[in-house]
Amino acid sequence: MADIIHLLPDAIANQIAAGEVIQRPASVVKELVENALDAGATQIRIHIKDAGRTFVQVIDNGKGMSATDLRMAFERHATSKIRSADDLFALTTMGFRGEALPSIAAISQVEVKSRRQEDELGSALIISGSRLEKQEFLSCAAGTSIIVKNIFFNVPARRKFLKSNETERRNIFTEIERIVLVNPHIEFTLVENEVETLHLPKTNLRQRIVQLEGKGINQQLIEIDEETTLGKIRGYVARPEFAKKGRASQFFFVNNRFIRHPYFHRAVMQAFEPLIAANEKPSYFIYFQVDPETIDVNIHPTKTEVKFENEQALWQILLVTIRESLGKFNAMPSIDFDRSDAPDIPLFDPSRSSTMPRVSLDPNYNPFHQASSPSSQTKPSSLGWEQLYRDFENEQADQKKVESPTGEDQEHAQGNLFAQAGDKQNIPESSLFPEHYQYKQRYILTSVKSGLMIIDQHRAHVRILFDRYLEQINSRKGVSQRMLFPEVLELSAAEAAALPSIQEDLEALGFELTPLGNHSFGIQGVPSEIGNADPAQLIRAMIDSSMHTGNDVKGELREALALSLARMTAIPYGRVLTSEEMLLVVSELFASQIPGYTPDGQRVISVLSDADIEKKMK
Numbered sequence: 001m002a003d004i005i006h007l008l009p010d011a012i013a014n015q016i017a018a019g020e021v022i023q024r025p026a027s028v029v030k031e032l033v034e035n036a037l038d039a040g041a042t043q044i045r046i047h048i049k050d051a052g053r054t055f056v057q058v059i060d061n062g063k064g065m066s067a068t069d070l071r072m073a074f075e076r077h078a079t080s081k082i083r084s085a086d087d088l089f090a091l092t093t094m095g096f097r098g099e100a101l102p103s104i105a106a107i108s109q110v111e112v113k114s115r116r117q118e119d120e121l122g123s124a125l126i127i128s129g130s131r132l133e134k135q136e137f138l139s140c141a142a143g144t145s146i147i148v149k150n151i152f153f154n155v156p157a158r159r160k161f162l163k164s165n166e167t168e169r170r171n172i173f174t175e176i177e178r179i180v181l182v183n184p185h186i187e188f189t190l191v192e193n194e195v196e197t198l199h200l201p202k203t204n205l206r207q208r209i210v211q212l213e214g215k216g217i218n219q220q221l222i223e224i225d226e227e228t229t230l231g232k233i234r235g236y237v238a239r240p241e242f243a244k245k246g247r248a249s250q251f252f253f254v255n256n257r258f259i260r261h262p263y264f265h266r267a268v269m270q271a272f273e274p275l276i277a278a279n280e281k282p283s284y285f286i287y288f289q290v291d292p293e294t295i296d297v298n299i300h301p302t303k304t305e306v307k308f309e310n311e312q313a314l315w316q317i318l319l320v321t322i323r324e325s326l327g328k329f330n331a332m333p334s335i336d337f338d339r340s341d342a343p344d345i346p347l348f349d350p351s352r353s354s355t356m357p358r359v360s361l362d363p364n365y366n367p368f369h370q371a372s373s374p375s376s377q378t379k380p381s382s383l384g385w386e387q388l389y390r391d392f393e394n395e396q397a398d399q400k401k402v403e404s405p406t407g408e409d410q411e412h413a414q415g416n417l418f419a420q421a422g423d424k425q426n427i428p429e430s431s432l433f434p435e436h437y438q439y440k441q442r443y444i445l446t447s448v449k450s451g452l453m454i455i456d457q458h459r460a461h462v463r464i465l466f467d468r469y470l471e472q473i474n475s476r477k478g479v480s481q482r483m484l485f486p487e488v489l490e491l492s493a494a495e496a497a498a499l500p501s502i503q504e505d506l507e508a509l510g511f512e513l514t515p516l517g518n519h520s521f522g523i524q525g526v527p528s529e530i531g532n533a534d535p536a537q538l539i540r541a542m543i544d545s546s547m548h549t550g551n552d553v554k555g556e557l558r559e560a561l562a563l564s565l566a567r568m569t570a571i572p573y574g575r576v577l578t579s580e581e582m583l584l585v586v587s588e589l590f591a592s593q594i595p596g597y598t599p600d601g602q603r604v605i606s607v608l609s610d611a612d613i614e615k616k617m618k
Helices: 010-021 025-038 067-072 085-089 100-106 156-160 165-180 205-213 215-220 262-272 311-328 386-403 407-416 457-475 493-509 535-549 554-569 579-589 610-616
Strands: 043-049 055-060 109-115 122-128 131-138 143-149 187-192 195-200 221-228 231-238 250-254 257-259 284-289 437-439 443-448 451-456 480-490 512-517 520-527 605-609
Touching: 025 043, 025 055, 025 100, 025 143, 025 165, 043 165, 067 122, 067 131, 165 187, 165 205, 165 493, 195 205, 195 493, 205 215, 205 221, 205 231, 205 493, 215 221, 221 311, 231 311, 250 262, 262 284, 262 311, 443 457, 443 579, 451 457, 451 579, 451 610, 457 493, 457 554, 457 579, 480 512, 480 535, 493 512, 493 535, 493 554, 520 535, 535 554, 605 610
Parallel strands: 043 187, 250 284
Antiparallel strands: 043 055, 055 143, 109 122, 109 143, 122 131, 187 195, 221 231, 231 284, 250 257, 437 443, 443 451, 451 605, 480 520, 512 520
16 A cells, blocks of 8 residues: 655645735735844835735845845745754744745745845846746845735635735734834835835834824823833833723834733733723833743744743733833822922820810701791891892792782692692693603603603614714715814824725715825814714724724625714713703604614613513502
């Protein structure tokens, strides 16, 4: 019987490796930019077309490669970072496995040009689907330029699972964001479809955060800085009052490498816990610098999960550091004992005798007697308010005379206040049996044939507004109200990248945006229904919603936008409603096709039956 176990060809092995390392165009951008960083580049340009599906190019001014190194770079497990097993535990560079370039070459068409500073000529290489097609010498600039075309051209099953261009574009921005936040000393440029959309000059860490997140974040940042024997923790956290209910910027980095770490995230949330609501999320940019021997970055193909040797101790240090910084910048409540206007607290003197305080009281005062009874009469006040009270009484009397021309009619009306419920003489029916009643500024109660109906006022309005906004988007009939003073909307790079996917629907709702450059937009008009809501906050929340859901189907995205806007503009809990407002809410709610539930499945209506009420009264 023939042997059945055999080695896989390199092309197939590289495609299998590509399934772990290269998941989408953003993975290609990440690997190529990290290679440029390892090459010592100070300027990196990224060109993409069709969200990276058809074209990705990364140009750097790093040290370049010789012709031999260029060819070896595309061999599997070829790396310049590791020479022995001990090197795995002392890594300070980004890539080290030697799988990225051969994995990229296995599922795309690659063209590379590279030259070292000391060489007169550079080298060019063309590889398609792991097959070397051409290698030659040529004249080129110092550094490396690598082009990746037609990702997954030979793996149609993988290409089919790529998302829409907007989603893939946002993923590319996310990867770039994670890289540039740890390399503020390097200049980055992003060019999309021949248009420069992002330029980040060299700067410091705080300004790099501002470049990405917008000028508004500069006043929010609180610096953290702590150095211990286990390592150094530095970075910034946002003030608690700027915490977001939606997507927040939350980043952990260790030794200049982005990581995900739910355990450390809990430490940050615990530090903010007494300062923010349960459903809010603070922004943070936290950098760990530890001994490479105390971490293991080789536990995940994309190296975003890191194992720490002193995890619990670092957790405590992180918690204390953030709390200390929040307290130092008066973000946490504190008692100031050094205030100049503080009252003087007398010192205890045992030689001085104290006297019992005396309390004056009126023994004849009885709060249960009528104010007109002789026992309840008190001495006139010396403050002179009696005349003001008499004027008020006279004014009230005059008003009653206007309402009731004769004193006889007035006495008759007062007597009816204590009439039995069945006696409806001169009493409006709405005062005896109001059509709707508001309970604790949260629920609308109304009588129905089967019992007592309870309506959640906020959820009911969400249902009403959702139907209205969705109809406006689909029919493109949103009414726009021009703003007297246009407001400036400043977005982060990721938010600006996500805006084009929903801009058409925002305009259908009634928003009018004018680009101002550098990820800023002027809000010229807003939907007439939003009232006094902050339009910049509404737009940013809807962008966050679209980024969070990642919807590609236009209909789903429009529903998400309509729901997001409805939630933010609906009647809040705690608002007192008039009878007319309650009547309008109830009538519009039952005009909806699905009045019982909000679009996200929350119950709007509950009925307490007559039988349940009678059972509770027994």
